[in-house]
Amino acid sequence: MSISTRNIDARWIYLAVMISIILPILFPIGLPISISEGARDVYNAVEAVPEGGYVIFFPSFNYGGKGEMFSMAQAFIKHCLSQNLKLVIISFAEPMMSLIGEEAFLSVGIENYGAVYGEDIVHLGLLAGGEVTEAGFAADVHALVQVDYYGTPISELPIMDNLRSANDIDLVIILTNGGDSPAQELRQFKTGFGVAVTGGAVGGVYGSIVPYIDSGQLSGYLPSLRGTAEYELLLGKPGTAILGMDAQSLMHIVVLIFIILGNLGVGTTISKTGQQYHREVTE
């Protein structure tokens, strides 16, 4: 039998990764989590919105990104409501984002923050059309939106009275797991109207968003579960993101071990009799 670490069957990798994720969730380690400048920038961006200010919240992630982003959505909603901000949830991309947006604010329990639907928070549902519709929304909200997600005319929702265009918006929060966000929100809200934009993204997308943070176009951005954990610590409201940090640490270590094994290329040959073994180092 010959085993080479340069050609490990992927299924062993999958098994090791699964175990490295499940074990710390069942038996938490409690590794310390430091808070980065990025998370503080995001926190400060929300804190900077005056009481009663309008925050537009785009949960632009589908069920695939829910594992990473749902706790982030909950954290943002909690923060905005605890600051007595007016939160407007809307989606421009696909219907399931509206469903997730609804799940997020229902799971938070807005009444715990003294918020009333229609006065402090509203869910406008899906406005299909992508960036073109976003541009229209930024220019004239009431021209594009007639009813909320539940079919209530916006004339019956006090929160919509003073929201006419992007000029009335204080902050845009965009949570994304891909697509053209947050670039299109930066184009329509930041470049067009000077509205501050912040939010978060899944890990795979975050690297491509760093240039926008560095240039100051984004007022900070949270990277995936790690960013959410830091944000939860800043809020003082621990959530599911913190639970996942130990699993993330162990999983990354496992991946690192496999990368090292793949580069070592050590081959071990065990003879048929199993009585002796011969170690060969392959290049």
Next chain:
Amino acid sequence: MGIIIPGRLGILILFLLFNGVILYTMWQARQGKKFKLRRTLEALEFIPEAIGRAVEMNKPIHYTPGGSGLSGARGTHMQMGFVIFAHVARLCARLGAGLIMSVWQGAQIPLAEELYRGAYAAEGIPDITPDVRFYSEDDPPYAAGCMGAIIEEGAVVNMPIGGAGSDMIFIAEGAAQLGCMQIGGSANVWMMPFVVAACDHYIIGEELFAAGAILSEDQLQISGIVGIDYNKIIIIAIILLGLLMNFIGNTMMLDFLNM
């Protein structure tokens, strides 16, 4: 009479400048000037080899222009994916390789079928039934459908080239696990690392547009690429000038861009 919206004059000037440069090169192409792109794309040169491999093994090729619609920024990547598909389809017809095309959007089916039939007709096979498959407009089922097609049909070459979304992770890695030879392409900045990691040969970023121009052999497209290169020289000059001015404490460049 309208006035320029505050904060957009600098952008407007640059917009007109960049447009002007590309329009100039396109005008030159229409006047008969022949442009040539000096750099070749390695991935394009591997396409015939990949198709030849499929022919030798008597197995089909799987092509997907990725999980994106035909509109928006990623729509342009999809368009390039279809241009490259037309080229791949012609080679498949010429060499006798089977070809499976997966599309992400129902609206893309007629376009894909038209390209498929046209490519085979151009090679003297007018009665081909296009093997164009549509699974879903959602990434996970689309990716599952593509992976299923690769497994069931035993495809030995996979080409995810175009407007890739998160479906690319599944399709490219799944095909890699099956031992498929892969030529991938994406101008989606957050998918490019996955294309590079999973595929044997790749076209990333603006190479996708250059690939479309090279394969179309259309002087207008090639002149557009040349215009882009001239614009990049202008951008580099602006960056260097801005750096120098910033270094000496002059904010004129910054003020111009914020006008």
Next chain:
Amino acid sequence: MSFFKQQVPFYILVFTAIVMIVAFFIDIPGLGGVATELSRIGVPVTAFALLLGGISLFRRHVVVVSKQERNWEFSVVLLLSFAWYFGVNVIPGMEVIARESFSRVVGKLNEGMFAIVVPFMASMAYRAFKIKDANSAFFTISAVIVLIGNAPIGDSLSPLLPMARDWLLNIPNTGAMRAVNIGIAFGIFAYGLRVMLGYERLALGEIMEKLKGGSQ
């Protein structure tokens, strides 16, 4: 017929593009309203595109079931699901059932599918991060630093790891991403210009002429 299939869409495209571009830069009274109305048109157009996809899927799988092609049993499941979700979304009073059945079934299936991303990325990393030369060494070492620096264990191992991660993301990665973004933006720019000038044959469905050796 060619006028309606090719010229009319082209004129609509050019008119819309010009209005949207001019409205972005110049404050002309009334033009902003036109631009907003045009962007509103995008809503039903996108919705129709979604409808087209659904109809294509439905037709294809009805054929599969009627001819009992390979895996036709799965097509039956698809058609039944199609009927269910169509029904609960159309019949009044079923909104809660529609949302719950979608989020508890389709949502969970999607989440499960995306759970595969993690082991896939692990196997991708194992296969891709092989040190063969200087480039691949830099690639692999950077990846390892970001991998460990991103997890809380990186903070515990050394304060240098998060610093190195931040430097890699903020300096080389940012520079490279900006350059790539500029190139891609120009590519989209040039493509849009060709479409507006009528030179982009694919957008107007003239690729067949090219394949048949038609005039340029």
